[in-house]
Amino acid sequence: MPAVISALHYCVPAQRLTQAELTARFGAGPVQSIAKMSGILERRVAPPGVTAADLAYGAAQGLLTARAVDPATIDLLIFASQTPDYQIPATACVLQHRLGLRMDCAAFDLNQGCSAYPYALAVADGLITSRVAKRALVLNADTVTHVIHPQDRSLLALHGDGAAVTLLELANEENTGLRGFALGSDGSGAPYICMPASGARQPRSEATRREKSDEAGNVRTDEHLGMNGPAVFHFSVSRMPDIIRGALQKWGLTVEDLDLVLLHQANRMMVDLMYKSLKIAEDKRFYFMETVGNLAGASVAVVLAEAWRQGRLKPGSLTLLVAFGNGLSWGLALHRWPREMPPPVSAPVDYVAE
Amino acid sequence: MTMTTEEKHARLQEIFREALDLPDLRLTEDFSVADCPAWDSVATVQIVLATEAAFNVRVPTEKVATLHRAGDLLALLP
Numbered sequence: 001m002p003a004v005i006s007a008l009h010y011c012v013p014a015q016r017l018t019q020a021e022l023t024a025r026f027g028a029g030p031v032q033s034i035a036k037m038s039g040i041l042e043r044r045v046a047p048p049g050v051t052a053a054d055l056a057y058g059a060a061q062g063l064l065t066a067r068a069v070d071p072a073t074i075d076l077l078i079f080a081s082q083t084p085d086y087q088i089p090a091t092a093c094v095l096q097h098r099l100g101l102r103m104d105c106a107a108f109d110l111n112q113g114c115s116a117y118p119y120a121l122a123v124a125d126g127l128i129t130s131r132v133a134k135r136a137l138v139l140n141a142d143t144v145t146h147v148i149h150p151q152d153r154s155l156l157a158l159h160g161d162g163a164a165v166t167l168l169e170l171a172n173e174e175n176t177g178l179r180g181f182a183l184g185s186d187g188s189g190a191p192y193i194c195m196p197a198s199g200a201r202q203p204r205s206e207a208t209r210r211e212k213s214d215e216a217g218n219v220r221t222d223e224h225l226g227m228n229g230p231a232v233f234h235f236s237v238s239r240m241p242d243i244i245r246g247a248l249q250k251w252g253l254t255v256e257d258l259d260l261v262l263l264h265q266a267n268r269m270m271v272d273l274m275y276k277s278l279k280i281a282e283d284k285r286f287y288f289m290e291t292v293g294n295l296a297g298a299s300v301a302v303v304l305a306e307a308w309r310q311g312r313l314k315p316g317s318l319t320l321l322v323a324f325g326n327g328l329s330w331g332l333a334l335h336r337w338p339r340e341m342p343p344p345v346s347a348p349v350d351y352v353a354e
Numbered sequence: 355m356t357m358t359t360e361e362k363h364a365r366l367q368e369i370f371r372e373a374l375d376l377p378d379l380r381l382t383e384d385f386s387v388a389d390c391p392a393w394d395s396v397a398t399v400q401i402v403l404a405t406e407a408a409f410n411v412r413v414p415t416e417k418v419a420t421l422h423r424a425g426d427l428l429a430l431l432p
Binding site: 030033034036037154188189192215216228229230231233234235237238239269273 | 387388391393394395396397398399402403406412413415416418419421422
């Protein structure tokens with residue numbers, strides 16, 4: 001039996017970055033142009049001092065409380081993020097302690113960007129099915145806005161901060177749970193989304209703190225996140241549909257077999273072009289980016305949690321999760337919901353400081 | 355049917371005019387990002403997708419990453 005998702009919850013900061021604030025900073029034209037493509041009209045933004053781990057903690061506490069889960073039953077914690085609290089130690093270990101989990105709970109970080117959710121699910125599924133763990137908390141969280149230069153409108157207008165928590169355990173119904181994964185990468189595109197001075201390759205210095213502008217006037221330093229937007233957009237709409245078709249073929253499925261297809265909520269035009277290319281029917285589509293922004297590594301987990309909250313996940317139905325982003329990297333996960341499906345976690349999603 | 359160079363140029367000019375909202379644009383091979391504040395990353399995406407549809411070609415992503423000049427795109431057309 002594979003692992004099954006038995007509960008999901010998410011947490012976003014209460015603070016919002018509005019179109020009016022962006023317009024005051026960058027002017028109406030560029031802001032409207034990005035919004036027309038992205039469909040993102042508001043972002044949830046973590047204030048200084050609130051980290052991805054804090055949002056993940058908020059999501060996890062919300063789930064554990066709402067579902068009355070005994071923390072002592074959790075024996076695996078994965079924290080998937082590219083904005084951890086520390087390079088050393090693993091943030092997952094800090095969260096193990098904060099959440100009051102057992103000391104024989106395995107806890108480690110997984111460094112992956114927007115494709116993190118299928119990767120984290122695949123790792124948790126592997127450890128559960130191999131009996132290394134029985135009950136896992138997978139935390140997907142990012143505070144990407146903290147690594148974007150305040151004068152980089154191309155990224156500020158797209159991104160928000162957020163975290164999701166997924167509770168996984170061994171399925172107890174035939175043909176339910178995680179049914180397949182397809183993971184991949186193309187490192188030739190690594191420079192397209194990169195924070196150059198963020199590790200050992202390019203140590204931070206006065207030079208890496210120097211501001212520079214691109215042709216469009218976006219400002220950043222080598223210590224900030226940079227993105228070649230056109231290249232990433234093009235990769236997503238030209239390569240991802242073929243990757244999805246290939247995975248479905250490998251699994252002996254067609255898009256007609258899927259009940260819901262959830263794509264990384266990068267921007268509306270990109271998602272629509274992918275849906276159109278794959279000929280996904282309107283009633284199998286779902287969006288959740290307009291009021292929160294692109295939540296990076298938390299994006300696909302959050303859209304799945306929100307789909308559950310809005311009643312879009314039906315007992316026995318089949319959901320395809322598709323994530324892609326920096327690396328370049330991508331991941332697909334296929335999940336069949338049990339016939340005996342619990343209700344969604346309906347706890348509040350706004351972050352409240354401890 | 356193969357397009358002549360003039361026809362390709364005219365079609366590409368239409369695409370640039372629409373993406374950049376410049377109805378009177380006279381497109382030259384040297385027209386570049388530096389000449390036009392409206393040519394931002396969103397416009398690049400629109401130009402590439404419209405070009406791929408109009409000419410039934412796939413522009414390599416690495417070319418999209420460095421696209422700054424109309425001539426770069428014209429050189430990729432069949």
